[in-house]
Amino acid sequence: MHTFGVDDISENAQRIHGTTFSYFDVKLPDRALPGHAVANTTDLVDRDALREHIVTTLDAMVQEHGLDAVIEALESADGLRIGPATPAGR
Numbered sequence: 726m727h728t729f730g731v732d733d734i735s736e737n738a739q740r741i742h743g744t745t746f747s748y749f750d751v752k753l754p755d756r757a758l759p760g761h762a763v764a765n766t767t768d769l770v771d772r773d774a775l776r777e778h779i780v781t782t783l784d785a786m787v788q789e790h791g792l793d794a795v796i797e798a799l800e801s802a803d804g805l806r807i808g809p810a811t812p813a814g815r
Contacts, residue, residue: 727754727792729783734776735759738766749779751799754792760799764807782807 729751738747745767750759762779786795786805798805 727787729780729787731773731776731780734762734779736772736776738764738772740766748804749776751779751783753796753799756796756800758800760796761804762799762807763804765809779807 733752735750738749740747741763745765746763747766748761748763751762753760762783764775764779766775783795783805786798795805
């Protein structure tokens, strides 16, 4: 089963104008073009922690829905919305 790694998530994000959300490029297996994960960049100030959260969420989605469904969502025009990170200790 495919798992995503932090190196699959771009370090830089493209801000969605007028919101607190940003697109992160996600390297997809067997694809030339990246997909896009949409995350609230105010959820975590630490960009590396946010990238780790995206990886953890994507891997959980792959286990639940399968890789093809996750790739399809990442490749969609709106990207795949990643829910907020849970602060440590909660």
